[in-house]
Amino acid sequence: MIEAYNRDWWRATLALCLGSFTVFINLYAPQPLLPALRHTFGVSTLAVGMIMSLATLALAASLLVFGTLSDAVGRRLIMRVTLLLTTLCTLGLALVQNFEGLLALRVVQGFVLGGLPAVAIAWMGDEFDKRALMLAVALYISANTLGGIGGRIMGGVAAEFGGWHMSFLVVGAVSLVCVAVFWKLLPASRNFQSAPFRLGTAFSAIVGHLRNPTLFGAYLLGGLNFLIFINQYSYITFRLSEMPYGLSTQWLGMIFLTYLGGTLGSALSGRVAQHLPQPLCMMLGVTIFMLGTLVTLSPALPLILIGLTVNAFGFFFAHSMASSWVGRHARVSRGSASALYLVFYYLGASLGGIYLEPFWQVAGWQGVAIASWLILAITFAIAVWLRQHEQVLAAHNAT
Template sequence: MIEDKTRAWWRATMALCLGSFLVFINLYVPQPLLPELKAIYGVSTLGVSLLMSVATLSLALALLVFGPLSDAIGREGIMRITLLLAGGLSLALAFAPNFEGLLLLRLIQGFVLGGLPAVAIAWMGDAFEKPALLSAVGLYIGANSLGGISGRIVGGAAAEIGGPQAAFIAVGVMTLIGCALFWRLLPNSHTFMPKRFQLRRALTDLVGHLRTPVLLAAYCLGGINFLIFINQYSYITFRLAAAPYQLAATGLGLIFLTYLGGTFGSTVSGRLAQRFSPAMCMMAGVVILMVGTAVTLNDSLALIIVGLTINAFGFFLTHSLASSWVGRYAQGARGSASALYLVFYYVGASLGGFWLEPFWQGAGWSGITWGSWILLSITLMIALGMRRFERCDNAV
């Protein structure tokens, strides 16, 4: 087992962080382009948002395949091959003939992007000692946010120069270069014990996880929070592209620098959880997300940015701890347990537009805020229930 902060730990953690970074630059590159793509293809707000929704939905479905499959055949090969395919598909997106073709390629890309997230945390659970796992997960989630930031900034900047086509080409090239480095850095796990793949066993494992309340709570917490968080960013691009802000693609891309608040939140999550408790920190994260949403109601662009930064800190603090909560409490089949968390997570993201669109049409950004608070109140209650379980567990 790999010990915390050793040379082997740093090499493995760097590899997985790089892989996570590459996944998320590909997943989120279209987000700052949504207003421009809406105008180019003449589709509705909800229609162009499908470029994000179909990718996150197919990614979620892929997790159901790659998670159980990794328990049978190993995890390293899945991560390496799917990253390579993701880079190639980004290049293909640049040459999509129409909006329908763009949607189809995003659907396929979302599926292959699911390879690394489905198994990375399970790989850590196999290879790392428990203290090393908490530290590594925090950095890994931090790389998620850095990838999301970079995809949007690179996409926005490239689109300003050469349109959306240039954005997809830039990210595709970055991915292929990064993939070569990932292949070299990632070590093979020497503690992995393969299990022969059996469909019935895989389904039994998934059902078992869903019947475990302590895991189901984490699944719902992560999914609902992400439904709100990621779709707020989609709708804020429409708000800031319109008067009085009228930000272009580069400016919209820079808005996602607020994700740095999430990078900080995820990297300190392990230390905060050791001092206070994971469930208490998750409760605090939800409250912080609600407060940040309130700040975005202000018309000042500076305060909107502050509010989004607060949101990112609160969300990623909670997400990091919910992810590691699954690794801690899953009894066997860690690959499918971690994958199921991410299924809820990305299904939530894909459904967010359908939940928030009526609020947007009815009351603009204030409607988005109310729609957000309704669901965040539910996740706060879920985190409270997790805290009660934690107290009982510690008392045993």
């Protein structure tokens, strides 16, 4: 097994972080463009939000396919091929001329985007020891945040100077470079053991994961937290594009620099988890998320940005704990177990607009904040239950 901080650990972790960065610049590049696309195509806030929600829904649907397939054919090939196809889809988006075509290609892109997230943590679980895994997952999720920041800023700035088509060209070109480096850096698997693909066996493994309360609690926590987090950013772009703020596409892209709070939160989570039980870390992350949402209610733009930064810190702190929890506690079919976590994660993202839209229509951003607290209260309770369940298991094992 690869130990933390040796040469192979750094090479593999860098490759997977770069792959993660590539996935998320492609997934989130359109988000700061939503207000402009809404006016360009003359559609509603809910309809234009489908550019994000359909992609994440397709991504969620693909995760079990790739996660289960990876247990049979290996993780490395899936990550390489799907990253390349993701990049080609982004370049194709630059050529689309109508709203329907944009949505259709985003669905295709969402599906291939699932390849790397579905298997990356499972790859680490195969190759890294326990300490190396927790530290690598923290850095990997930090790269998620950097990808989210990079894609939105690149997309917003490029659209400001060359229109929304240019944003996809820029992101596609950057992605090609990242994919080439990823292909070169990622080492071959050494500890992967192939299991012949059988549909019945794969289905049984998925059912087993869902029946495992240790895993299912983490699945719910990750999915519900992301339902709120990512869709808050969609609605904040609508809020800040209107008066009295009136931010342009370029500046709307810049608000995603608040994701740097998540970069810090996920990076610190691996260290904190060496001193505190992971469920306590999840509770801490959710609490911070709730406080950040409170701060965003301020009418002052600087305080709104501070609140979003705090939200990102809390969300990614909890997310990195929940995802590594799954990697540690899945005893069999680790690929499908990690993929199932992400199915809940991205399914939450795709449904968040449907959940938040009525609150937005009735009470604007205040309604979004209330809706957020309702869900976060549930995820805090889940983290409390995971802590109690962990203590029961520890007491049982000690007797």
